[in-house]
Amino acid sequence: LDTAKLHNFVTSNCMTYQINTYGCQMNAHDSEKIAGILEKNGFLEWDESSHQTKKADLIIFNTCCVRDHAEARVFGNIGALREAKENNPDMVIAVCGCMMQQEGMEQKISRRFPFVDIIFGTHNLDEFEKYIHEVIIEKKKIRQIQEGMEIIEDLPIKRAYNKSAYATIMYGCDNYCSYCIVPYVRGRERSRDMEAVVQEVRGLAKQGYVEITLLGQNVNSYGGNGNNASFPQLLRTLNEIDGLEFIRFMTSHPKDLSDELIEVMARCDKICKHIHLPVQSGSNRILTAMNRCYSREHYLSLIHKLRAQIPDIAVTTDIIVGFPGETEDDFEDTLRLMEQVRFTSAFTFMYSVRTGTKAADMQHQIDKKIKKQRLHRLNALQNQIIQEDAPGYINKTMRVMVDEVMNKKDEVKAKAENTKTVFLKGDPHMIGKVYEVKIKAARAGALVAEII
Ligand code: 5AD
Numbered sequence: 457l458d459t460a461k462l463h464n465f466v467t468s469n470c471m472t473y474q475i476n477t478y479g480c481q482m483n484a485h486d487s488e489k490i491a492g493i494l495e496k497n498g499f500l501e502w503d504e505s506s507h508q509t510k511k512a513d514l515i516i517f518n519t520c521c522v523r524d525h526a527e528a529r530v531f532g533n534i535g536a537l538r539e540a541k542e543n544n545p546d547m548v549i550a551v552c553g554c555m556m557q558q559e560g561m562e563q564k565i566s567r568r569f570p571f572v573d574i575i576f577g578t579h580n581l582d583e584f585e586k587y588i589h590e591v592i593i594e595k596k597k598i599r600q601i602q603e604g605m606e607i608i609e610d611l612p613i614k615r616a617y618n619k620s621a622y623a624t625i626m627y628g629c630d631n632y633c634s635y636c637i638v639p640y641v642r643g644r645e646r647s648r649d650m651e652a653v654v655q656e657v658r659g660l661a662k663q664g665y666v667e668i669t670l671l672g673q674n675v676n677s678y679g680g681n682g683n684n685a686s687f688p689q690l691l692r693t694l695n696e697i698d699g700l701e702f703i704r705f706m707t708s709h710p711k712d713l714s715d716e717l718i719e720v721m722a723r724c725d726k727i728c729k730h731i732h733l734p735v736q737s738g739s740n741r742i743l744t745a746m747n748r749c750y751s752r753e754h755y756l757s758l759i760h761k762l763r764a765q766i767p768d769i770a771v772t773t774d775i776i777v778g779f780p781g782e783t784e785d786d787f788e789d790t791l792r793l794m795e796q797v798r799f800t801s802a803f804t805f806m807y808s809v810r811t812g813t814k815a816a817d818m819q820h821q822i823d824k825k826i827k828k829q830r831l832h833r834l835n836a837l838q839n840q841i842i843q844e845d846a847p848g849y850i851n852k853t854m855r856v857m858v859d860e861v862m863n864k865k866d867e868v869k870a871k872a873e874n875t876k877t878v879f880l881k882g883d884p885h886m887i888g889k890v891y892e893v894k895i896k897a898a899r900a901g902a903l904v905a906e907i908i
């Protein structure tokens with residue numbers, strides 16, 4: 457690969473790139489890797505504000521397929537580039553990410569949008585540099601969708617923030633929840649070596665990052681594929697890193713949340729008092745049909761243990777309404793569970809059929825109108841809980857990291873370890889610093905605090 461030739465071409469033409477990212481943090485982090493590869497090759501990030509008419513020279517769509525709508529939106533956005541590409545054939549258009557791993561998707565895009573230059577899947581990121589070379593220098597078209605198991609280390613990464621960073625600790629998922637497409641598009645579960653993760657995080661702390669978010673579809677089963685490490689062990693090691701202040705992780709699966717993990721969370725001072733623990737449904741019948749491998753009672757016992765050992769821990773969740781066969785009684789079980797747990801926040805979704813998953817072929821698919829009504833009722837209850845619980849934060853102390861200066865000059869916005877937004881008196885030099893604060897006023901949306 458003649459990287460010098462590519463670099464030369466890119467820089468002498470001042471080529472710019474723009475990445476459109478859909479979906480979860482995992483995808484956002486992949487986009488940071490794509491940006492890292494592009495900048496290593498001389499590309500500059502396209503700045504919307506400074507180019508009114510000219511589009512970026514390279515436009516990428518990093519897609520998601522976990523729930524619907526994404527496909528329509530992505531297709532609409534690719535289609536909107538047809539004319540620009542006709543006027544400027546040197547423009548490069550690339551499409552990648554989870555959607556590309558779906559059967560027939562590459563062919564579908566190739567047929568409808570033959571002008572797309574690069575289509576590649578979730579297992580081909582390490583070859584992206586080669587693809588841009590082949591497209592720009594050799595004028596080829598790329599169609600590369602593979603199955604993959606390898607873990608690629610050491611891709612360059614252009615991180616979006618300089619105080620807070622993502623680190624992937626595991627890829628893929630083996631759980632096959634019956635509604636979920638992830639195991640099919642992200643492949644089998646595999647964990648990074650603990651040493652590689654620890655080194656990456658140490659390096660980030662040295663560069664001045666204070667917050668790290670560990671990513672994986674099911675971080676609690678980290679190390680399960682025989683590399684002799686466990687998630688609690690990884691957390692204990694990371695907690696010793698100087699300079700690091702906030703350790704976060706997502707997502708945890710209730711079936712794999714161990715007592716040891718709860719104990720480590722309680723003991724390690726840098727681990728944020730927050731757990732994202734998707735419950736999906738409050739009905740045992742639906743949980744079984746979802747293949748979640750836990751009961752409502754088990755979930756509630758986990759919440760009880762977490763709160764007993766980590767007072768004030770924030771619990772957030774994901775919930776799906778309208779799974780096939782969900783009756784009004786099942787749904788009311790979910791409402792009751794929400795009332796019992798009182799989540800700090802909840803991401804709520806209407807069940808969406810994913811072709812190829814087990815639930816797609818189940819009988820008694822729920823009417824869209826009922827799904828909408830249930831979603832509305834669920835969100836109303838969660839909002840009510842947030843309202844009701846707000847005053848309870850007054851006089852509490854918590855750790856926050858400042859991330860933004862507000863328009864009002866002497867005010868800054870911070871994120872608390874429990875995910876709450878907190879406003880403080882302050883100035884720009886506080887950005888990226890961690891403070892212990894006391895809450896003075898509380899609204900549903902945000903808290904107001906003083907440094908103590
Ligand atoms: N329909 C609706 N929601 C889904 N999720 C995953 N698959 C589907 C689907 N087919 C939700 C789950 C998961 C979150 C990331 O997305 O709640 O936890």
Ligand code: SF4
Pocket residue numbers: 629630631632633636637638639673674709
């Ligand atoms: Fe999907 Fe279930 Fe795996 Fe989460 S644990 S990615 S919901 S299959």
